[in-house]
Amino acid sequence: MTSWIDSSTGDDSGFSLDVLPYGIFNTRIGAAIGRYILDLKALAQEGIFTTIDFDSSTLMENTLNSYAALGKQVHRQVRDLLQELLAHDTSRGTELRDNQKRRDRVIVKMSDATLHLPMSIGDYTDFFVGPYHAQNPGSTLHRNYMSQPIAYHGRASSIVISGTPVRRPKGQFLVDDKPVFAYSQKLDFEVEFAAFIGQGCEDGSPIPVDGAEDRIFGFVIMNDWSARDIQNWESSPLGPFNGKNFATTISPWVVPLEALEPFREPPVSSGPLLPYLHQKREDSVYSVPITVSLSGKKPYSPFVMLAHHTAGGCSLRTGDLIATGTLSGPSRKELGCLLEATKNGSEPYEFHTSETGAGRIVRGYLEDGDIVELKASGFGSCTGRVVSAECQA
The missing domain is CATH 2.30.30.230 (Fumarylacetoacetase, N-terminal domain)
Incomplete structure (x- = not known):
């Protein structure tokens, strides 16, 4: 057309x-x-x-x-x-x-x-549904991973539109096995998709998995900036906190589900699911190419995420943002963050700085001045420039 x-x-x-x-x-x-x-x-x-x-x-x-x-x-x-x-x-x-x-x-x-920003965002939840991302850093999957989509609640106040500079965060992490408070030395990006809620469930009624599709207004691409050194030190026994809450960038254009029909495919096998997460439609995940990496297949669709999110009585409201977590694939060129691509900075990764491949830079983690751009056809650009926390944005 x-x-x-x-x-x-x-x-x-x-x-x-x-x-x-x-x-x-x-x-x-x-x-x-x-x-x-x-x-x-x-x-x-x-x-x-x-x-x-x-x-x-x-x-x-x-x-x-x-x-x-x-x-x-x-x-x-x-x-x-x-x-x-x-x-x-x-x-x-x-x-x-x-x-x-x-x-x-x-x-x-x-x-x-x-x-x-396209919507007023009340709440933001980031899921962790990419099995390659969960295992590529050398981790083993917890027993619960293939039974339910895992997530944490993020900071809606830190979500910014594409083009907004991102200040290098300061926080606590280990140096020579001793905690220090300093600027993060392991700043990373994460390639993600995120869904905006159209019609929520403010009374806390669970959203059935086969009705969840009608509750989503559309999708954006997202960069969930991550300070890996801060995140690693703080994430036990609870979850991400200061290593994640300083910035999350989204693309300005919300793509409706109808436009994504050509990208639908079945999820990877996640093993037996409990009945409240069973879907009738098999092609329930979306595989959309992104220039930084390719979105990896996922065991859980966004509709399973919504069903699980609300199953215990949690309310969702119009404008809430629900992210997939880092989308990675099995090969190095499909990895959706530097943590994976560089094996936590130990094997620097070479990036092309232009579509022709003319320019190249090598990174373990992001440096001040780096510009990270995620692009997907129809979504526009999700871009952010890293600046020192001492700089004026």
Whole structure:
């Protein structure tokens, strides 16, 4: 499916008509199409959505939360209408393509926009569902790993949009087997996907695994920055704390599940699961290529994660962010963090600094000034530059 916008610009952004991700630009709701943004607030003000039975004022807000909470039926109708307006051979061409004044009001160049966090995030949970990541550093899987998805609760206040500088954290870790308080020497990235909750369960009612898909608004790519020396010293007997809570970067565009249908596949075998985690649909995980690494297969789908997350009575709300944990594969080029790729810094890894492979750098862990960029077609970029904690961002 092609658009009269992206097909005419020689666009290579990945923001095709089949994707149409949502985001917030200049404090307005928009949808990315090629090198442009369709201003959904302006379209709502123009009365474009009157054929759909929903509160179009939700598209006039400065976050996606209210619109996300309307549910899948509304989202599909809005998506279908937008695709019809933008399709190359549209039957509704007079409403936008052939209306120059309206086009000038509702179509914005991506280069002229400032992007913001797409949703107001109340809570953030990071799962640990990549079996390669769990074992690549030399660890053995705990007995519970293949029975349930493991997770910890992160800091929603530390989630930032792509492009935000990341300060090197200071914390406690061991040097010569003695605890010190200093700047982390083992700063790492983690390649992850994360789901935004559309409709939650604020009363604490469990979400059934086969109904969890309808509760997800869409996905972003995510870099869960990690200070491995701080994390290693603090994580026993509880879990990650200061080694994880200083920054988490997400891409600005939320990709709806419909756009990810071509990437669905069965999960890896996780052994026998308890009945509340059994899914009827087999192709329940998504395998989407990322430029830093390839997403590894997972034993648990995002729908199993939601079912397990709420099984004990935990409430989820619109805008909550649920991450997969580091996505790695079996080969070195598929590893999703430096902890794995360098064997905890002992075997430095060589990175290409351009798509042509012309430039190369070698790293054990990240250095000040390094720019980490995760990219996936249709998601845009998830980028962060490491700066010294003493620098002004």
